[in-house]
Amino acid sequence: MKRLLKGRLSFIFLFAMLTLILSGCGEPFLSTLQPAGEVARTQYDLMLLSVVIMVGVIIVVTAIFLIVLFKFRRKDESIPKQVEGSHKLEIIWTVIPILLLLVLAVPTVKATFDLADVSPMEETNEDGKTDVTTVNVRANLYWWEFEYPNEEIITSQELVVPTDERVYFNLIASDVKHSFWIPAVGGKMDTNTDNVNKFWLSFDGDKAGEMEDNIFYGKCAELCGPSHALMDFKVRAIPRDQFDQWVGNMQSVTEPVAAESATAQQGQEIFNNSCIGCHAVTPANTTPEAARMAPNLTNFGDREHIIGYLENNEENIKKWLNDPESLKPGNKMTDTYGDLSDEEIDALTQYLTGLKVQD
Amino acid sequence: MSTLAQKKGFGATIWDYLTTVDHKKIAILYLIAGGFFFLVGGLEAMFIRVQLAVPNNDFVSAGLYNEILTMHGTTMIFLAAMPLVFAFMNAIMPLQIGARDVAFPFLNSLGFWLFFFGGVFLNLSWFLGGAPDAGWTSYASLSLASEGHGIDFYVLGLQISGAGTLIGGINFLVTIINMRAPGMTYMRMPMFTWATFVTSALILFAFPPLTIGLFLMLFDRMFGANFFDPTMGGNTIIWEHFFWIFGHPEVYILILPAFGIFSEIFAIFSRKRLFGYSSMVFATVLIGFLGFMVWAHHMFTTGMGPIANAIFAVATMAIAVPTGIKIFNWLFTMWGGSIQFTTPMMYAVAFIPSFTMGGVTGVMLASAAQDYQYHDSYFVVAHFHYVIVGGVVFALLAGTHLYWPKMFGTMLNEKMGKWTFWLFLIGFHLTFFIQHFLGLWGMPRRIFTFNEGQGLDAANAVSTVGAFFMAVSTIILLINIIMTSIKNEKVGSDPWGDGRTLEWAIPSPPPFYNFKQLPLVRGLDALWIEKMEGKKGMTPAEPLGDIHMPNNSIIPFVMSSGLFVAAFGAMYHADEGNTWGIPVLIIGLLITLGSMLVRSVKDDHGYHIHKEELVDDDDKGVKA
Numbered sequence: 001m002k003r004l005l006k007g008r009l010s011f012i013f014l015f016a017m018l019t020l021i022l023s024g025c026g027e028p029f030l031s032t033l034q035p036a037g038e039v040a041r042t043q044y045d046l047m048l049l050s051v052v053i054m055v056g057v058i059i060v061v062t063a064i065f066l067i068v069l070f071k072f073r074r075k076d077e078s079i080p081k082q083v084e085g086s087h088k089l090e091i092i093w094t095v096i097p098i099l100l101l102l103v104l105a106v107p108t109v110k111a112t113f114d115l116a117d118v119s120p121m122e123e124t125n126e127d128g129k130t131d132v133t134t135v136n137v138r139a140n141l142y143w144w145e146f147e148y149p150n151e152e153i154i155t156s157q158e159l160v161v162p163t164d165e166r167v168y169f170n171l172i173a174s175d176v177k178h179s180f181w182i183p184a185v186g187g188k189m190d191t192n193t194d195n196v197n198k199f200w201l202s203f204d205g206d207k208a209g210e211m212e213d214n215i216f217y218g219k220c221a222e223l224c225g226p227s228h229a230l231m232d233f234k235v236r237a238i239p240r241d242q243f244d245q246w247v248g249n250m251q252s253v254t255e256p257v258a259a260e261s262a263t264a265q266q267g268q269e270i271f272n273n274s275c276i277g278c279h280a281v282t283p284a285n286t287t288p289e290a291a292r293m294a295p296n297l298t299n300f301g302d303r304e305h306i307i308g309y310l311e312n313n314e315e316n317i318k319k320w321l322n323d324p325e326s327l328k329p330g331n332k333m334t335d336t337y338g339d340l341s342d343e344e345i346d347a348l349t350q351y352l353t354g355l356k357v358q359d
Numbered sequence: 360m361s362t363l364a365q366k367k368g369f370g371a372t373i374w375d376y377l378t379t380v381d382h383k384k385i386a387i388l389y390l391i392a393g394g395f396f397f398l399v400g401g402l403e404a405m406f407i408r409v410q411l412a413v414p415n416n417d418f419v420s421a422g423l424y425n426e427i428l429t430m431h432g433t434t435m436i437f438l439a440a441m442p443l444v445f446a447f448m449n450a451i452m453p454l455q456i457g458a459r460d461v462a463f464p465f466l467n468s469l470g471f472w473l474f475f476f477g478g479v480f481l482n483l484s485w486f487l488g489g490a491p492d493a494g495w496t497s498y499a500s501l502s503l504a505s506e507g508h509g510i511d512f513y514v515l516g517l518q519i520s521g522a523g524t525l526i527g528g529i530n531f532l533v534t535i536i537n538m539r540a541p542g543m544t545y546m547r548m549p550m551f552t553w554a555t556f557v558t559s560a561l562i563l564f565a566f567p568p569l570t571i572g573l574f575l576m577l578f579d580r581m582f583g584a585n586f587f588d589p590t591m592g593g594n595t596i597i598w599e600h601f602f603w604i605f606g607h608p609e610v611y612i613l614i615l616p617a618f619g620i621f622s623e624i625f626a627i628f629s630r631k632r633l634f635g636y637s638s639m640v641f642a643t644v645l646i647g648f649l650g651f652m653v654w655a656h657h658m659f660t661t662g663m664g665p666i667a668n669a670i671f672a673v674a675t676m677a678i679a680v681p682t683g684i685k686i687f688n689w690l691f692t693m694w695g696g697s698i699q700f701t702t703p704m705m706y707a708v709a710f711i712p713s714f715t716m717g718g719v720t721g722v723m724l725a726s727a728a729q730d731y732q733y734h735d736s737y738f739v740v741a742h743f744h745y746v747i748v749g750g751v752v753f754a755l756l757a758g759t760h761l762y763w764p765k766m767f768g769t770m771l772n773e774k775m776g777k778w779t780f781w782l783f784l785i786g787f788h789l790t791f792f793i794q795h796f797l798g799l800w801g802m803p804r805r806i807f808t809f810n811e812g813q814g815l816d817a818a819n820a821v822s823t824v825g826a827f828f829m830a831v832s833t834i835i836l837l838i839n840i841i842m843t844s845i846k847n848e849k850v851g852s853d854p855w856g857d858g859r860t861l862e863w864a865i866p867s868p869p870p871f872y873n874f875k876q877l878p879l880v881r882g883l884d885a886l887w888i889e890k891m892e893g894k895k896g897m898t899p900a901e902p903l904g905d906i907h908m909p910n911n912s913i914i915p916f917v918m919s920s921g922l923f924v925a926a927f928g929a930m931y932h933a934d935e936g937n938t939w940g941i942p943v944l945i946i947g948l949l950i951t952l953g954s955m956l957v958r959s960v961k962d963d964h965g966y967h968i969h970k971e972e973l974v975d976d977d978d979k980g981v982k983a
Contacts (some may be wrong), residue, residue, distance in 0.1 A: 026800030187731020
């Protein structure tokens with residue numbers, strides 16, 4: 001009976017494993033198991049290498065384990081031979097693991113150095129800029145700012161990057177520690193409050209093309225307060241020419257774009273009275289960091305998501321304006337503006353959705 | 360005082376436990392307190408899993424969830440696993456080396472009461488304005504930003520209970536060095552004693568960094584210092600180093616005693632000497648040593664640069680070698696043995712594949728470049744639960760069944776024990792196996808909710824189902840304990856029949872002086888050697904004589920309660936308009952210092968049990 005039960009259990013376990021393997025690589029925009037960039041690919045290859053080694057170890061252990069369990073059950077009351085040990089065996093299971101670990105250690109060390117190679121972003125040309133795409137990421141309770149120092153523009157919540165080239169990141173946090181993670185594209189790096197961390201990622205053009213609207217999901221990976229779970233961001237990875245076009249569009253916004261419809265104009269007025277103190281609607285990076293207290297909304301209407309994780313539609317925007325606390329507990333926007341009537345919220349929503357740099 | 364077994368009233372029993380300096384009674388205190396906190400931590404775990412059962416759940420709010428996850432981790436590590444490990448060390452180690460008590464019985468009691476008051480203080484946060492909410496790691500930027508007194512409870516509670524742990528560790532070290540029975544050389548010590556020895560050394564070196572880190576945090580939060588405030592020239596990364604210089608060895612502080620318990624179990628229930636004893640000792644020491652060299656692998660994504668990351672990666676991988684040695688030694692202990700599947704043995708057997716899983720994911724995490732993907736994701740959550748539940752908790756459950764008769768003189772029900780085991784095993788794998796994949800699919804750890812449409816729904820639901828299996832299993836264990844205690848069928852000195860070490864040579868539970876005459880140890884597995892030569896028990900190493908025993912004392916309890924009072928003063932004094940904080944702080948410290956003074960000036964020489972009383976008490980102690 002017991003053996004039968006055990007047999008059934010291992011069958012269920014096997015079955016669960018199989019379904020996992022068949023179904024289980026996660027969603028392509030979020031999963032580390034569907035790498036969409038050089039960094040994630042390197043890491044995925046290392047995973048495969050270590051899994052192969054480890055499965056080897058597990059098979060040996062399991063084999064001995066099963067033999068022991070079935071062969072050496074107590075059958076009579078005799079006393080087994082008391083064995084002290086075996087030097088030969090002990091040397092075998094010391095040396096073989098060391099060799100296996102070396103097989104893993106060498107590529108690990110190599111990859112660790114490769115992934116930390118940020119030398120191209122350290123070389124500045126005569127304008128004090130770099131020849132590579134650089135993004136300054138600033139993490140805040142609970143939003144992300146992305147500054148492009150070479151292009152002198154700022155956006156937030158939705159990172160826009162060119163595909164098929166290395167994009168270099170400067171990472172810092174302005175309040176508490178966060179961590180910048182785009183699982184499908186590469187491992188994470190913490191945004192410390194003390195210092196700037198640097199690393200690079202590259203975004204695979206073909207994979208990005210397969211995503212809905214070229215969007216990958218980004219996450220905050222370090223506990224940072226009540227809304228840590230909601231501190232998502234999105235990454236739009238687009239071909240170089242589209243990226244340049246986007247940059248051009250952004251740069252062309254030097255003055256706040258005037259609203260068109262009457263309601264939207266009313267919204268702009270409310271915005272200018274209540275919101276503009278924290279939210280900029282021009283992308284220039286000339287204001288100091290400390291004054292950039294909330295996400296830059298220059299291209300708010302173009303973004304696929306609002307507040308990092310909700311679909312960008314009027315209903316969600318209104319819900320957010322009405323009661324930010326219900327959507328992001330502990331956020332810094334709650335109670336910074338007076339009560340808004342439904343009408344005012346409609347107007348603001350109209351205005352915000354019209355903030356676009358693309359058609 | 361020297362009267363032997365005697366029926367006592369309820370009040371007298373309570374007083375006896377408040378004042379006891381007997382390592383066996385202190386072990387029971389640790390077991391009860393640790394068991395209680397284990398249930399509290401388990402309840403918190405259930406809240407976590409229910410909240411994450413479905414996407415966008417609102418079973419608990421975002422802020423409360425962070426408090427629960429913080430308290431789950433902190434409680435399980437500091438207030439459940441540590442004291443439960445201490446319970447077995449206290450109960451068994453002195454018996455295994457043939458000692459009458461630990462070296463410093465008074466300090467032993469002090470250690471327990473410090474831990475207990477620290478733990479109670481920490482948990483009072485639930486009722487006094489909110490628990491800590493920055494995770495058990497309490498990283499500095501977040502913990503300094505945290506409002507309310509939650510983090511203060513964390514800092515002060517752990518400071519107090521940490522002092523208790525440190526005292527306990529030193530006590531065990533001195534005990535093992537000085538109080539081994541005649542003939543018990545280091546290389547004849549049972550594996551669990553070796554594990555206790557190395558663990559205690561780890562405590563000695565690992566807890567001071569925590570103490571310092573907590574003090575700096577305490578000054579930052581309560582007395583206006585700026586050690587961790589970068590705008591004032593402080594640095595938050597220093598906290599991470601302090602925490603992990605403690606935190607990594609802490610993992611080994613938990614797992615080495617677990618290894619020790621399993622080593623005993625494999626030998627007993629295979630009826631075979633531990634395979635490769637000397638390499639097991641060597642591996643234990645090596646793991647303890649390497650445990651201090653690898654802390655920064657918890658910080659691969661902090662931005663230490665590739666050189667530090669590569670060094671710590673390779674150092675961490677090295678730990679797999681001694682751990683592997685242990686796994687194979689256990690397998691070959693069973694090889695050729697005569698395996699009896701008792702409840703403790705089933706845990707031990709299940710431990711091997713479970714812990715191996717945790718070990719191999721550990722190697723994957725050690726590989727820095729790929730760790731960037733795993734770090735702070737559910738992969739890590741899965742990994743450390745495989746190590747800590749599959750290793751430590753399995754060992755604690757196994758140890759509970761194995762040593763229950765030794766501690767209480769009656770056997771836990773085997774049938775219910777097996778139910779507990781199977782439900783726990785199934786629940787454990789169901790809960791945590793899938794979490795590896797959740798992490799790989801992009802789920803960060805410590806999130807209070809997740810949106811649908813990210814492919815995380817089904818796996819989280821499965822994980823929650825598993826948690827309920829473990830909950831049911833724990834309830835069965837509790838029923839088992841209650842029923843066993845009510846029935847209270849007495850057992851003899853060696854209830855499992857195959858005991859190999861000294862603790863099985865004396866009655867269950869042992870008399871308060873343990874050994875009437877100290878036994879003569881003639882080799883590893885001292886009792887087994889005598890058994891194989893057809894003897895019933897140990898040969899005494901000394902003639903029957905008076906036994907010197909320590910007096911009970913309430914001072915440790917009072918001393919600890921002083922710090923408990925002082926902690927409230929320290930915590931509230933920084934509040935605006937608070938006037939009573941500093942006086943209370945001073946009163947509390949005076950209670951503690953006063954009791955220390957009393958202890959110092961009052962001579963307490965203990966008492967002697969006279970030879971004649973021991974002779975009357977013939978069925979106890981070592982049979983000559």
